[in-house]
Amino acid sequence: MTARAIIDDHPQGIALIRDAGLLRRYGSGSRYASYPTAESLTTGFSDTELATALAHSNASGRDLSVYMHLPFCRQNCHHCANSRITASNPRRVEPYISRLDREMVLVSRHLDSKREISQLHWGGTPTFLTLGQMSDLIDRLDARFGLSNSRHRDYSIKIDPREADVFTLRHLQALGFNRLSLSVLELDPRVQRAINRYQPQVLTEQLVDEAHRLGFHSLGLELMHGLPGQTRESFAETLEQVIAMAPARLSLFHYTHQPERFTAQRRIRAEDLPQADEQLAILNTALAMLADAGYVHIGMEVFARPEDPLAIAQARGKLSRCLNGYSAFPPCDHLGLGVGALSRLGDSVTRNPMTLGEYEARLDAGRLPVERGLRLTDDDHLRARAIERLMCDMCLDLTTLGQEFGLDAGRHLGDALARLAPAERDGLVRRREQRIEVTPTGRLLIHRLAAVFDARAG
Ligand code: SF4
Incomplete structure (x- = not known):
C-alpha cells in the first residue's frame, strides 16, 4: 500500500489530522508532561x-x-x-x-x-x-x-x-x-x-x-x-x-x-x-x-x-x-537522582541542579543537591489530578473530581474550562455536562489540552 493510499483511508481507532493549521496551533512548543x-x-x-x-x-x-x-x-x-x-x-x-x-x-x-x-x-x-x-x-x-x-x-x-x-x-x-x-x-x-x-x-x-x-x-x-x-x-x-x-x-x-x-x-x-x-x-x-x-x-x-x-x-x-x-x-x-533530576515526594516537587559543577559542589559540601522546588497546595493537587486523569483516561469527570476534593470542580476550574473553548470548536474535546471528553484527534494533542489546567504556567 502506498503512503498516499494510506492517508486517504481512515483507519479504525486512531484519528488522522486533516488540518495542518491544527498542528500549527496546538502541535508546537514543549511537551507538557506533568x-x-x-x-x-x-x-x-x-x-x-x-x-x-x-x-x-x-x-x-x-x-x-x-x-x-x-x-x-x-x-x-x-x-x-x-x-x-x-x-x-x-x-x-x-x-x-x-x-x-x-x-x-x-x-x-x-x-x-x-x-x-x-x-x-x-x-x-x-x-x-x-x-x-x-x-x-x-x-x-x-x-x-x-x-x-x-x-x-x-x-x-x-x-x-x-x-x-x-x-x-x-x-x-x-x-x-x-x-x-x-x-x-x-x-x-x-x-x-x-x-x-x-x-x-x-x-x-x-x-x-x-x-x-x-x-x-x-x-x-x-x-x-x-x-x-x-x-x-x-x-x-x-x-x-x-x-x-x-x-x-x-x-x-x-x-x-x-x-x-x-x-x-x-x-x-x-x-x-x-x-x-x-x-x-x-x-x-x-x-x-x-x-x-x-x-x-x-x-x-x-x-x-x-x-x-x-x-x-x-x-x-x-x-x-x-x-x-x-x-x-x-x-x-x-525519586530522581543525578544532575537535573526531578523528584515528586509527598507534597513536594523538586529539581536537582542542571549543571554538573553545581550538582557536584552541593554534594561535596555534604548537602542534598536540591536546587529548586515547590510545596504543593490543595489547588495544585486538584489541578494535578485533573491533568493526570485527562491525559490517562482521555476524559475528565468534574463530578468525581469535585467529590474527591470536596468542592464544585466545574466552578473552581472555570477559567481553565473557558480556555478549552477553542479546542472544543476545533473538535479536540467535547463537553457533555460534567464530563470533558477528548476526541481521537485530541489524543495526539492532549499535552496542549491538559496545559490549560495549569494555573502556574506563564
Ligand atoms: S548527542 Fe547524545 S544525548 Fe544527544 S541525541 Fe545524540 S545520543 Fe542522545
Missing part, C-alpha cells in the same frame, strides 16, 4: 525542606519509582536537544558515579528502607557506561535502597543501539532490568546521515531479536518524525520495518527545530526539513500504519500493543502518569 512543570519550581527550596518531603513521603507508604540520570555521551547528533556532557572515555563517569552514590547515601538517611522500589528507570545515555560501571551502580542502588526482586517490578533502561550489543542486553537482564527502550529514531541511512547518527538497521534488528529471545517484558522503540530529508515514503518504509520488529510500545516524537536554543541543531538547515504539508503527511502516514498494525494510541507520542500493560491499564481506567511518563502502576512517589 503538573507542575519544572519551570514552575522556584529557587530557595532548602535541603531541610527536602528532608521533610522525604519524611512525608515515607508516611504515605507509597511505592517508589527511582529515576537515575546519566548524561554522558560520546555522540554528536545534530538534532540533539538534550542537556548532556560530551565525553569519549567512560572513565570520565567515575567521579559522577561517586557523586550519585553520595546522593543516595544522603537520601537514604531520610528514606524508609522498607519501601518497595517498584519502578526504576535509567535515562539520558546510560549505555555510555561500561558493563562494570552498570554493575557498580546497581550494587550501590541495592545497597542504599534495596532493589526489588518481584517479577512485577518495572526496571527499564534507555538504549542507544550504537552503544549496545547482545552482551549488553544479557548483562542488563542479569542486573534486573526487564524493560528496554531503544532510541532508534530513523532507519533511513539518508536521514541518519543528516542528523549524524548512523546506526545500521541490522544493529537494531539484532537487539530487538535478542531482547525478545531473552524475554524482556516490554520492548519500546523510539522514532522521530520531522527530521531533515524525511518524506512520507521514507518514513513509511522505516515504520514498516519497525512494525515488523513487533515492539510492544512505540514512541513517535516530533523533531522541533530550535537552533537558537540548541547549538547542535545549527548543523541542520531549515530548508532540509519537511515542509508543513509533508510533515502532516508523514504524521498521518505513521498514524494510519500504526492503526493498521493494531497499535493503541495511549496519548501524545505513545502507542502500545493492546496486550501491553499500558493499554490494559488505560482500558481499565487504571493508567497513571509519573515524571517518567505513562505508567501501568498505581501512583507512587518519584
Whole structure:
C-alpha cells in the first residue's frame, strides 16, 4: 500500500489530522508532561525542606519509582536537544558515579528502607557506561535502597543501539532490568546521515531479536518524525520495518527545530526539513500504519500493543502518569537522582541542579543537591489530578473530581474550562455536562489540552 493510499483511508481507532493549521496551533512548543512543570519550581527550596518531603513521603507508604540520570555521551547528533556532557572515555563517569552514590547515601538517611522500589528507570545515555560501571551502580542502588526482586517490578533502561550489543542486553537482564527502550529514531541511512547518527538497521534488528529471545517484558522503540530529508515514503518504509520488529510500545516524537536554543541543531538547515504539508503527511502516514498494525494510541507520542500493560491499564481506567511518563502502576512517589533530576515526594516537587559543577559542589559540601522546588497546595493537587486523569483516561469527570476534593470542580476550574473553548470548536474535546471528553484527534494533542489546567504556567 502506498503512503498516499494510506492517508486517504481512515483507519479504525486512531484519528488522522486533516488540518495542518491544527498542528500549527496546538502541535508546537514543549511537551507538557506533568503538573507542575519544572519551570514552575522556584529557587530557595532548602535541603531541610527536602528532608521533610522525604519524611512525608515515607508516611504515605507509597511505592517508589527511582529515576537515575546519566548524561554522558560520546555522540554528536545534530538534532540533539538534550542537556548532556560530551565525553569519549567512560572513565570520565567515575567521579559522577561517586557523586550519585553520595546522593543516595544522603537520601537514604531520610528514606524508609522498607519501601518497595517498584519502578526504576535509567535515562539520558546510560549505555555510555561500561558493563562494570552498570554493575557498580546497581550494587550501590541495592545497597542504599534495596532493589526489588518481584517479577512485577518495572526496571527499564534507555538504549542507544550504537552503544549496545547482545552482551549488553544479557548483562542488563542479569542486573534486573526487564524493560528496554531503544532510541532508534530513523532507519533511513539518508536521514541518519543528516542528523549524524548512523546506526545500521541490522544493529537494531539484532537487539530487538535478542531482547525478545531473552524475554524482556516490554520492548519500546523510539522514532522521530520531522527530521531533515524525511518524506512520507521514507518514513513509511522505516515504520514498516519497525512494525515488523513487533515492539510492544512505540514512541513517535516530533523533531522541533530550535537552533537558537540548541547549538547542535545549527548543523541542520531549515530548508532540509519537511515542509508543513509533508510533515502532516508523514504524521498521518505513521498514524494510519500504526492503526493498521493494531497499535493503541495511549496519548501524545505513545502507542502500545493492546496486550501491553499500558493499554490494559488505560482500558481499565487504571493508567497513571509519573515524571517518567505513562505508567501501568498505581501512583507512587518519584525519586530522581543525578544532575537535573526531578523528584515528586509527598507534597513536594523538586529539581536537582542542571549543571554538573553545581550538582557536584552541593554534594561535596555534604548537602542534598536540591536546587529548586515547590510545596504543593490543595489547588495544585486538584489541578494535578485533573491533568493526570485527562491525559490517562482521555476524559475528565468534574463530578468525581469535585467529590474527591470536596468542592464544585466545574466552578473552581472555570477559567481553565473557558480556555478549552477553542479546542472544543476545533473538535479536540467535547463537553457533555460534567464530563470533558477528548476526541481521537485530541489524543495526539492532549499535552496542549491538559496545559490549560495549569494555573502556574506563564
Ligand atoms: S541525541 Fe545524540 S548527542 Fe544527544 S544525548 Fe542522545 S545520543 Fe547524545
